[in-house]
Amino acid sequence: MAELVFFSGTMDCGKSTLALQVDHNHRVQGRQGLLFTRFDRSGEAVISSRIGLARPALEVAEDTDLWHEVSRRHRERPVDYVVADEAQFFSPEQVEQLARVVDDLGVDVFAFGITSDFRTRLFPGSARLVELADRVQVPQVEALCWCGARATHNARTVDGAMVVAGEQVVVGDVGEREGTLDVxxxxxxxxxxxxxxxHVRRETAAVAAARGEVDVRADVSAGSAPAAPR
Known part of the structure; x- marks a missing residue:
């Protein structure tokens, strides 16, 4: 039977890489799929990973009806699976539409996204996925905190200082990138x-470096993609 599977973790744990791998595995078996994304770090209508992989995708807007999009294309040519990346940015209604795709069309849906924001609050789309998914899985690759422990939270810094208030959606990235997002x-x-x-102590790698607790590389704090305030 078709399933709605939610792969969830922090930033930098390889979710988009896994999304592209899932798509590849299904395509080489001759299955026909659709790829959706929203606010990808590399721009519109693409799923990209930090290791350099990328595939064209359909950009999801505020008013996109995913049930309509998939069912229309399914009538033209059978769709076997859907990959939905950056699913935390989908609305709860769009998540419900994906669940309907699974139940009414028998199409597998693989959703990938961050569970909680920099304030440790659930994204609405992720919350609905947790409520509706047949399975919730954590990617095998673990992101690491500067201290070496498993990273479980996403932190946002403004001018180098960690913050826990502000717009929920300002799209950015972690990893080796040039510059940061100047808003x-x-x-x-x-x-x-x-x-x-x-995260609770607001001790970022920069704070630890200032205290002499860790030798922080210049690329610990990341650059960012265009902002998408909401």
């Missing part, structure tokens, strides 16, 4: 993954 009066925004202890 004018708001400040320069970057992201970092932390374990719960250091």
């Amino acid at each position: 004018g009066p708001v400040g320069t925004i970057a992201y970092e993954v932390l374990c719960r202890r250091h």
Whole structure:
């Protein structure tokens, strides 16, 4: 039977890489799929990973009806599976539409996304996926905090200082990238993954380096993609 599967983790744990691998595995077996994404780090209508892989995808907008999109294409040419990346940015209604795709069309849906935001609050789309998914899985590759522990939380910094308030959606990245996202009066925004202890204490890698606790590489704080405030 078809399933709705939600692969969830922090930033930097390889979700988009896994999404592209799932698509590849199904395509080489002759299955026909659709790829959806929203606010990918590399821009519109693409699923990209930090290791350089990328595939064209259909960009999901606020008013996109995923049931209509998939069912229309399914009538023209049978769809066997759907890959939905950056699913935390989907609306709860769009997640429900994906569940209907599974139940009414018998199409497998593989959704990939971050569970909670920089404030440790659930994204609405992720919350609905947890409620509706047949399975919730954690990617095998673990992102690491600067201390070496498994990273469980996403941290946002503004001008180098960690913040726990602000717009929920300002799209960015972690990893080796040039520069950070300068959003004018708001400040320069970057992201970092932390374990719960250091997120609660607001101890980023830069803070640890200032205290002499860790030798932080220049690329610990990441650059970012275009902002998408909501």
